[in-house]
Amino acid sequence: MMADVMQSDGAQRAAGDRPDAVDGGAGDDRPAGTGTGTGTEDSAAAARIVAIRERIDEIDRTMIDLWQERAALSQQVGATRIASGGTRLVLSRERQILERFREALGADGTQLALLLLRAGRGPL
Numbered sequence: 001m002m003a004d005v006m007q008s009d010g011a012q013r014a015a016g017d018r019p020d021a022v023d024g025g026a027g028d029d030r031p032a033g034t035g036t037g038t039g040t041e042d043s044a045a046a047a048r049i050v051a052i053r054e055r056i057d058e059i060d061r062t063m064i065d066l067w068q069e070r071a072a073l074s075q076q077v078g079a080t081r082i083a084s085g086g087t088r089l090v091l092s093r094e095r096q097i098l099e100r101f102r103e104a105l106g107a108d109g110t111q112l113a114l115l116l117l118r119a120g121r122g123p124l
């Protein structure tokens with residue numbers, strides 16, 4: 001939550017008039033730790049945000065677990081291949097993965113897949 005902004009005429013700007021304001025950002029001059037941290041002073045909206053955030057946090061935990069599992073599996077594949085005299089990388093496979101993420105998520109998918117690949121096999 002941000003404190004309402006006092007205008008030069010002494011009026012306070014309404015919450016809906018500052019959609020670009022940032023809770024905890026540069027213009028937020030309230031003491032640290034005050035407010036609900038939801039970005040709104042409307043209690044019903046704040047409660048809904050807190051409820052939705054529970055699922056967001058659950059999704060984030062799952063994604064972190066999956067990220068770590070994938071990296072470990074990728075390292076196992078690499079170690080298996082190198083131990084058998086094979087190559088460290090298989091670029092044709094990496095291209096398939098990059099394409100899969102690009103098709104599903106667009107340009108951000110490509111960036112995500114690059115990070116995912118680096119987490120497993122290390123930097124190129």
Ligand SMILES: O=C(O)C(=O)C[C@]1(C(=O)O)C=C[C@@H](O)C=C1
Binds near residue numbers: 117
């Ligand atoms: O599938 C493989 O062959 C892997 O080694 C795994 C992986 C990946 O993280 O997906 C990592 C490195 C390779 O260049 C290609 C793909």
